[in-house]
Amino acid sequence: MMSRYRLCRDEDFERLRLEGCTYQHRFFTLSVLSNGLTYNRFGFITSKRLGNAVTRNRVRRQLREVIRHLQPHLRIGYDVVIVARRNIVGQPFRVIYRTVDSMMSQADIVEGDVL
Numbered sequence: 001m002m003s004r005y006r007l008c009r010d011e012d013f014e015r016l017r018l019e020g021c022t023y024q025h026r027f028f029t030l031s032v033l034s035n036g037l038t039y040n041r042f043g044f045i046t047s048k049r050l051g052n053a054v055t056r057n058r059v060r061r062q063l064r065e066v067i068r069h070l071q072p073h074l075r076i077g078y079d080v081v082i083v084a085r086r087n088i089v090g091q092p093f094r095v096i097y098r099t100v101d102s103m104m105s106q107a108d109i110v111e112g113d114v115l
Helices: 010-019 053-073 093-106
Strands: 021-024 028-034 041-045 078-084
Touching: 010 028, 010 041, 010 078, 028 093, 041 053, 053 078, 053 093
Parallel strands: 041 078
Antiparallel strands: 021 028, 028 078
């Protein structure tokens, strides 16, 4: 994922936490907020509660891959933060993909059918 599509600044994460719409799932928490840009930006939070560095990096890679597949089907102009929870560890990619897709649909930022 190109760096312009990533959320990196603490201010952006804080803005999403305070002002964004939050959707809960047992695998992760999804926060969405309009950003006024012509592209989407994504941030991923994987705390040490998930496990060691190998585990956290694997979860981040899986989430980035899901976003890569979903990106063409998403409405533009949103900041999205996914906070991984412990239950996501060890889940197959297919399950994570379907869950992220359904949560994005619930947040109403998916255009048309993805699956």
